[in-house]
Amino acid sequence: MKKINCLRCGVPMKHLFNQRIQLGGASWLLPDLNNIMSGYLPVMILVCPKCRKLEFFLLSEKQRNKHE
Numbered sequence: 001m002k003k004i005n006c007l008r009c010g011v012p013m014k015h016l017f018n019q020r021i022q023l024g025g026a027s028w029l030l031p032d033l034n035n036i037m038s039g040y041l042p043v044m045i046l047v048c049p050k051c052r053k054l055e056f057f058l059l060s061e062k063q064r065n066k067h068e
């Protein structure tokens with residue numbers, strides 16, 4: 001996995017965990033993706049060790065299988 005630096009601090013962000021975010025009625029979250037996702041969004045969550053900012057990245061099916 002390539003390094004991702006915090007946009008605020010510029011320090012490398014740490015991988016926290018992968019999570020599936022249930023979409024049931026959660027149209028406030030990325031509503032444009034509702035029609036192509038079936039029930040949940042597989043995401044990778046990173047945290048900045050300095051300012052504790054969280055970053056979410058959407059995983060493809062291929063990436064999700066690799067990380068689980």
Ligand SMILES: [Zn+2]
Pocket residue numbers: 006007008009010011048049050051052053
């Ligand atoms: Zn930071």
